[in-house]
Amino acid sequence: MNVLTLLADINITWYLFPLAAVISLVYSASRYELPERILSRATRLFLTILFFMGTVLVVLLALSF
Amino acid sequence: MFDPRIPHKNPHVAAVLTYLVPGAGQIYQGRIFKGVLYLVCILSTLLCGLALSEWKAVYWRWEPGEKNIAFFAQGGIGLIALPALIQSRRYHHPDNQQAVPEGGLSAPYQGRAQIIDRNIDGFIFGEIMLKSVVGDFGPEVRGTFSGTLQQEEDGPLEPIKLSLGGQILIEEKVAVDHHRRLECPVFAVVDGEEREIGYLRGEIPRSFFNRFAVPLEDDDLKRLHGSLAKQFELAKVFTWIAGLLNLLAVWDALDGPAYGYGDEDEEGTDEKKPKKNASGPAAV
Numbered sequence: 279m280n281v282l283t284l285l286a287d288i289n290i291t292w293y294l295f296p297l298a299a300v301i302s303l304v305y306s307a308s309r310y311e312l313p314e315r316i317l318s319r320a321t322r323l324f325l326t327i328l329f330f331m332g333t334v335l336v337v338l339l340a341l342s343f
Numbered sequence: 344m345f346d347p348r349i350p351h352k353n354p355h356v357a358a359v360l361t362y363l364v365p366g367a368g369q370i371y372q373g374r375i376f377k378g379v380l381y382l383v384c385i386l387s388t389l390l391c392g393l394a395l396s397e398w399k400a401v402y403w404r405w406e407p408g409e410k411n412i413a414f415f416a417q418g419g420i421g422l423i424a425l426p427a428l429i430q431s432r433r434y435h436h437p438d439n440q441q442a443v444p445e446g447g448l449s450a451p452y453q454g455r456a457q458i459i460d461r462n463i464d465g466f467i468f469g470e471i472m473l474k475s476v477v478g479d480f481g482p483e484v485r486g487t488f489s490g491t492l493q494q495e496e497d498g499p500l501e502p503i504k505l506s507l508g509g510q511i512l513i514e515e516k517v518a519v520d521h522h523r524r525l526e527c528p529v530f531a532v533v534d535g536e537e538r539e540i541g542y543l544r545g546e547i548p549r550s551f552f553n554r555f556a557v558p559l560e561d562d563d564l565k566r567l568h569g570s571l572a573k574q575f576e577l578a579k580v581f582t583w584i585a586g587l588l589n590l591l592a593v594w595d596a597l598d599g600p601a602y603g604y605g606d607e608d609e610e611g612t613d614e615k616k617p618k619k620n621a622s623g624p625a626a627v
Contacts, residue, residue: 290573290574290577293577293581296391297388297581297584300384300385300387300388300584300588301584301588303380303384304380304381304384304385304588304591304592305588305591307377307380307381307591307592307595307600308591308592308594308595308600308601309600309601309602310600310602310603310604310605311346311348311349311374311377311599311600311603311604311605312604312605312606313376314605315605315606316376316377316380316605
């Protein structure tokens with residue numbers, strides 16, 4: 279139960295990172311067969327998602343002023 | 344995309360296996376890396392969502408006014424979709440409304456006893472046994488409670504045994520809460536005549552099997568939204584994503600990777616050049 283309590287206390291924004299990683303890995307795995315290729319494409323996709331989300335965050339922050 | 348280097352074995356069997364357990368079909372095909380990757384990624388996302396929602400995010404409910412459309416996303420994983428369908432059937436089965444099963448009921452019980460005749464008003468815990476019998480006026484429920492009574496906080500523990508019967512109130516066997524509320528009158532023979540002398544209010548535990556993936560009623564949803572707030576919404580999103588990702592894994596088991604084997608552009612310089620195993624005018 280302690281782990282669940284810890285999970286519940288985390289700001290939900292941090293859940294984005296493992297979620298983006300999982301989506302990147304599974305999506306890339308469904309596109310290619312070679313492990314090296316899967317991992318490299320997953321890394322690129324992960325960084326792209328974070329960049330996109332970061333851009334949206336910056337835009338929203340700018341608009342909130 | 345079909346590639347002769349990928350062992351497909353029986354792709355339909357593999358697809359069904361992956362639908363049931365993420366990655367199982369790929370492991371069956373001998374594609375261990377992908378199988379383990381799907382298993383770890385999708386299952387951890389699903390379990391994380393379930394744990395965050397206190398194991399209540401996935402359920403099947405399809406009634407006028409309350410349709411859980413999200414189940415079509417969560418249902419991408421057979422491991423969770425099939426139990427949810429079974430639990431919905433068990434939840435709505437007439438037997439679930441039956442107060443005491445034919446074989447009787449025996450369970451740990453804790454609650455409060457109020458017996459005015461004996462000046463008893465305190466906390467009780469012990470074992471309750473109930474069974475259906477045929478009485479003077481038809482079928483009725485009879486039983487006993489044997490356990491311990493504590494009348495005051497930090498007070499002495501006293502053994503207690505009670506006879507139960509009459510109008511028993513007991514919640515369904517299959518429902519979402521951890522405990523089943525159980526209330527029943529206490530009977531005793533007074534002056535040669537059996538009569539009601541008090542009342543028990545308490546609960547018996549409900550097993551994980553009887554509360555997992557059970558349809559949530561409106562009150563349950565309100566309570567969960569109240570206690571978990573955003574966490575419940577987040578948990579549902581995790582289960583949706585897990586279910587949808589598993590559809591990609593099922594397709595991969597059935598037809599192989601969508602773009603190709605992955606060595607088509609090993610140099611990484613020209614990703615748009617034609618794939619070696621792609622059919623087209625050049626192959627003619």
